[in-house]
Amino acid sequence: MGYITAGINHRTAPISLREQVAFSADQLPDALQNARAYTGIEEIAILSTCNRTEIYCALHNSEVEAIELCYGKLIDWLTHYHQINSHQINSHQINSQLLTEYTYCFHDEEAVRHLMRVACGLDSMVLGEPQILGQLKSAYASAQEADTVGPALNRLFQHSFTTAKQIRTETAINEQPVSVAYAATRLAKQIFSDLSENTALLIGAGETIELTARHLCQQGVSKLIVANRTLERARLLTDRFGGRPVLLSDLSQILHESDIVISSTASPIPVLGKGAVERALKQRKHKPMFMVDIAVPRDIEPEVSELPDVFLYTVDDLQDVIEDNLQQRKEAARKAERMIEADTFEFMTRMRSLNAVNLLRNYRQSTETIRDQELEKAMQWLARGANPEEVLQQFARSLTNKLMHQPSVQLKNAAALGQQEKLEWAEKLLGLGISQKTDSTQDA
Incomplete structure (x- = not known):
């Protein structure tokens, strides 16, 4: 496996x-x-x-x-x-x-x-x-x-x-809070120093958007709008953090109200295009808009970044933002890496032991099959009136020969091919080396 x-x-x-x-x-x-x-x-x-x-x-x-x-x-x-x-x-x-x-x-x-x-x-x-x-x-x-x-x-x-x-x-x-949601919020704060004067539009209603809403509220954002495919899901967030729920289909009508736009949906195609953003900028009289597209596939058309007065960032752009809070985590990460090494070793050891269990189970089944076959023969001879002592001797010889046959064939092949390591391992496996050392110690 x-x-x-x-x-x-x-x-x-x-x-x-x-x-x-x-x-x-x-x-x-x-x-x-x-x-x-x-x-x-x-x-x-x-x-x-x-x-x-x-x-x-x-x-x-x-x-x-x-x-x-x-x-x-x-x-x-x-x-x-x-x-x-x-x-x-x-x-x-x-x-x-x-x-x-x-x-x-x-x-x-x-x-x-x-x-x-x-x-x-x-x-x-x-x-x-x-x-x-x-x-x-x-x-x-x-x-x-x-x-x-x-x-x-x-x-x-x-x-x-x-x-x-x-x-x-x-x-x-x-x-330390260094999630993508936190990074997006921190970047917004760098562009708009006082978020209490800004309106934030969150597109989507999943876990990342929920975390973003929490960070924005902690930073004092004045107004929150949550746009989602279903109004019920959007309302769950606005009930918790305040704000106004809207449908995705209404984005073009409320986009101009937003200073901050952070999007994370599961849509396979963009939900916000260049044309809609252009119209919103005209209504805003070209007041800057800060936009973060956390989604993959992207929610916001890449061409939006070409528009003046728009600061568009993707998840790849957030890497520089999150570096400041990482030093404490890096020390913890080193400890975590050591724990993972130990757990990896433990898991692999357990898995290898399971392989040995399967091998032993198969080996036991094989030997028990041979035993049962030879025992059946012996019982048949006894039923025919054969001498019990001779039957037992024949049973012992035949059982020994059958059990030794495959190992003997493999050992002879290993010897013929000069596979010394395999022979030494077989000696340990069969306990012969230990037995010989014990005997020589006793002789001494």
Whole structure:
């Protein structure tokens, strides 16, 4: 049994490619089933956030050739499923071969360590950010519902969740607020020094927008507008933080009221275009607008950044903003890394011991089958009136010969091929070296 992770994230690829391979929550059930059918891999889970898309798999064969074959199938499937052959990035045609340049692959111990680091926020753009653990749990739940999680992936995810909880309890990894939502709020405060005089428009009503609303209210923003596909969901946020709920379809009518626009929806296409922003700027008499697009795929058309009086930032632009609050977390991260190393070793040791359990179970079944066959023969001879002493002697000889046959064949082959290490290991396995040392000690 082995593990493999294939992925793409904010460190390996620009947002223009990440948004092409992103999955919405609605897509995941079909994508998981499709991936299993396409690749032939039974256990698969998919995590897709604004900063990463990763595929986690458990394999029965962990040989290097099998790992490379599965990785190739996963990249082919990702390219095929999202139909990105017709898209371009950096003036290059995207296909599975080029997509490989932007992705990474981890297997076995590296894959285990990576998943734990992701769960703890150590691999996030914002070091230690807590939202990723919830997103990972949602990805796991989606795979369970799609019936693409088996015993191996289940053990890995549960162990990773336990490790993440322990690290968050025993370190200061998430004590300083440095989430993407916090970074967006801090950047707004740098542009508008006194947020109490500004109106903020939040597009979407998910976890990130909720966190953004909390930070904005703490900074004293005067007016809050929440736009969402459903008015009920938007009202849940405005009831908690104050403000006005509106529908996404009404964006063009209220956009001009907003000094700050922060968007994070799951829409596959932009919800705010250049034309709508141009009209809003005219109504505002070109009073500046600060906009942050946290979504992947992007909610705000990139061309909006070309407009004067607009400050448009994406998730990739927030990296510089969050550096100031990271020093304390970096020390906690070093402690977390040490804990992950220990937990990775513990998990891999447990998994290897499970392999030994299966081997021992099979070995016991094999020897018991031989025993039962020879015992049946002996019982038949006794039933025919054969001498019990002779029957027992024959039973013992035959059982010994049968049990020794396969090991004897393998030892002779190893000796013929000069495989001394295998012979020495067999000596330890059979306890012969220990027995010989004990005898020689007694003789002395």
